[in-house]
Amino acid sequence: MEEFDVCNICDGSGHFENALEHKRIPSNVRKFKYHKFTVWRCKNCHSLHSKEAVDLATYYNGYPINNNRLGYVIRAGYSNRLKTLRKYGLRENHTILDFGCGNGLFVSFLKEQGYTAFGYDAFVEACADKDVLNRSYDIVVSYDVIEHFFSPLDFLHDLVKCLNKGGTLFLETPDAEKIDLAESEKFSMALHQPFHRHILTKKALLDLGRQVDLKLLKTINRSCMDTLYPIVNVRFLSDYVYQTGGILDTVFEKFNPKVLLKSPLLIFYCFFGYFFPKSTTMVTVFRKDY
Numbered sequence: 001m002e003e004f005d006v007c008n009i010c011d012g013s014g015h016f017e018n019a020l021e022h023k024r025i026p027s028n029v030r031k032f033k034y035h036k037f038t039v040w041r042c043k044n045c046h047s048l049h050s051k052e053a054v055d056l057a058t059y060y061n062g063y064p065i066n067n068n069r070l071g072y073v074i075r076a077g078y079s080n081r082l083k084t085l086r087k088y089g090l091r092e093n094h095t096i097l098d099f100g101c102g103n104g105l106f107v108s109f110l111k112e113q114g115y116t117a118f119g120y121d122a123f124v125e126a127c128a129d130k131d132v133l134n135r136s137y138d139i140v141v142s143y144d145v146i147e148h149f150f151s152p153l154d155f156l157h158d159l160v161k162c163l164n165k166g167g168t169l170f171l172e173t174p175d176a177e178k179i180d181l182a183e184s185e186k187f188s189m190a191l192h193q194p195f196h197r198h199i200l201t202k203k204a205l206l207d208l209g210r211q212v213d214l215k216l217l218k219t220i221n222r223s224c225m226d227t228l229y230p231i232v233n234v235r236f237l238s239d240y241v242y243q244t245g246g247i248l249d250t251v252f253e254k255f256n257p258k259v260l261l262k263s264p265l266l267i268f269y270c271f272f273g274y275f276f277p278k279s280t281t282m283v284t285v286f287r288k289d290y
């Protein structure tokens with residue numbers, strides 16, 4: 001394992017020594033909250049990189065996101081995701097691959113809705129069967145995954161290989177341009193150390209898309225999990241995490257209403273956060289024409 005001190009997103013002249021900025025950031029997973037990592041911003045493409053080499057298998061052991069269950073919040077968010085997929089091309093007879101599916105919750109939801117869906121996740125034993133990657137699909141989705149890979153371009157190649165001709169790719173990922181390292185504690189979800197290896201800017205992501213000959217259909221500057229239902233919006237959830245100490249695990253634990261009582265703004269976001277989207281999230285929709 002090597003340190004990431006040279007940008008692997010742009011032309012390689014951006015490196016840690018001439019970084020625009022850098023900061024030591026603690027992990028936002030409870031088990032590792034005393035571990036700190038260096039995040040630096042490339043002077044050319046403004047993407048963010050996690051510098052130190054880490055054995056990710058150690059960190060993914062007991063990963064809190066994999067404790068997710070199909071409760072009210074997730075169902076409401078997934079319904080909204082599905083609406084976005086339908087709006088940009090999903091049809092009932094289509095096959096879907098969720099690449100980086102975690103414990104496969106969204107795949108289960110899609111199956112419940114009558115779709116033919118498959119999932120793959122290298123770090124979840126039940127979903128790590130690589131056979132699903134040897135086929136191609138009408139729709140490939142990848143939510144908050146590309147930023148976890150050591151090489152975003154290689155990952156994009158893998159996604160494209162799984163797409164049929166004319167197939168559509170939905171990618172959700174944080175936008176590095178919207179993250180302020182000076183106030184990193186407010187962006188602990190987007191920085192998510194040490195799991196997020198490279199966080200792209202929108203321009204960098206679109207450049208990578210062009211390199212693998214994908215046609216851009218749409219960019220959306222909010223999460224597909226943003227809804228008008230109370231609690232189910234990223235603005236509320238990320239502020240709730242911030243006010244409870246910046247630990248991601250709290251999202252997947254019993255909701256603590258006492259936190260709301262201390263913050264009128266949080267109560268407001270609980271109901272109206274949809275109208276104040278947390279713009280660190282972007283969704284891009286690409287089509288493969290070949």
Ligand SMILES: [Zn+2]
Nearest residue numbers: 007010042045
């Ligand atoms: Zn760069």
